[in-house]
Amino acid sequence: MKQLEEGITKISQEVEIPEIVMRKATETLTMIKENDDMKVKSKDMNKKHTYRTVKAASIAAAAFLVVGTTAFASTKLFGLDDYFASWGTEIPEEAKNLAQNNVPQEEKKGEKVDFRVREYLCDSNQMYFVIEAKAIEADKYLLIPQDCSPKDSVQNLNIEGVTEGTIGEYAKKQGKELLVVCTDVNTGAGSVSIDFHLEKDGTGVFIYTTENVQKKKKATLTCDTVVYPYGINDDSQMLRDSFNFEVENKSNENIYAYKVTDAEGADAAGIQIKDIQILETELSQRVEIIYKNNKKHEGLVLQVLGKNGEELSFGAEGGYTETLEDGTEQQIRNYEKTKLSKTLKIRIKDVYTGEVFGTITIERQK
């Protein structure tokens, strides 16, 4: 027994982790941290919000003005095309006319920073906003988002061609003070992903991606803004404001009902498919599946497969699963636009264990 105890002690002891393992892990974590501070891609089954919600000050009544678009013609500004390209995709050709850069919005003069909606793209499933922040004294302030500190790599600011050093060093070199800018668009969605880019002229650009939960053809949204010098914790020194802007969903939508024709995989997983609908627009496809999870698998996902047998690519808003009042579960997954065939396969998988229960076949109904 003594030997056994000794063996168990040896198994339980910590070992020296080799340098190669530590180095690779540290490199990966550093890369994740640098990317994650500024760029969170909401890709799958949960709610994300990268920045704290900011409370809006009362909105002064103001008329909606159409902001001119001459600036777009003269200078190449960061827009949704660039955003899609940064993820290795592009706006589908048929969805390009859904992007609007002539946004009706309340024009307000900021104390230190002017904000406006530069562009948006909206369909029945999701919304993208590009919001710019321009320091009034652009030669005095370097705009940074809320989650950045001077010690962070300057790469967090996504300035074209600038990769070396920290934000603090970059600001010093530019002879600028750090000014924190935050924006938040209240769309009603629980999930918001925010990306940030700093343009060469010092304009900060926020890119929001979120689910279109209201599904209205036209909506007035509020953008809350907060501005404060870096390091300030006193709420009274924070400049809070907000402005309204209008968005219009010009997408055409088709809703397709699908029916299960081969339920073998569902039987193996102990689930019963109740309803499958795919809502398709020029920009994306939203798959809604209602099912009974008889075996209460907690990590269950239903993945729509493409021709190559891999799951279709997610759109900006990944999706989520929720339990409905009657105890059934509803899974919603948003995919990038692709041509779907009449017959589709759905893989049923437990993401906790990696176990694949099988696939089901579904067929579009007339």
Next chain:
Amino acid sequence: MEQLVKKAIKGDGEAFATLIQNNMQSLYKTAWIYLKNDADAADAVQDTILTCFEKIHTLQKPKYFKTWMIRILINKSTDILRKKLNVADDGNIMESYSMEPQYEQCEWKLLMNALEEKYSVVLNLYYYDELSVKEISKLLGVKQNTVLTRLRRGRQLLRKELEGGCAFNNEKLVYRHCDE
């Protein structure tokens, strides 16, 4: 740990990094048991960190983080192993899957290498990671009775090994240290 997991799920990179750092021993040890090689273990750990980060928002219950992470690691490790063995199928198994030199200098590695993988994995998860039989069963996709059997058998083999005898047959020599 659950608080960290919750923060990581919400996109807190710092919390995610802390979670990984707190679990580095588990990650490295499990990867090594499968791969018997530090360079490959480093790759498996790296792939696991990336996948965990990409998928952490799919985790519905924070308490399952560790088993979920180890499951991903096992998948990554077996992927690496599979690729190596494909090369081996072409006729070069021993060279393509060489064990690291000087592994005998680490008692833990020596013991883990002396046991068949199915036993070393279960013993390690049970005694080092302190997972329950139920959790190991779920993680490895085997019945709880199987886990109990492997634990019992693993303990017997461990004792024999420590008593100085060679407790094992030679079927899977490539993964095992056993002085004939």
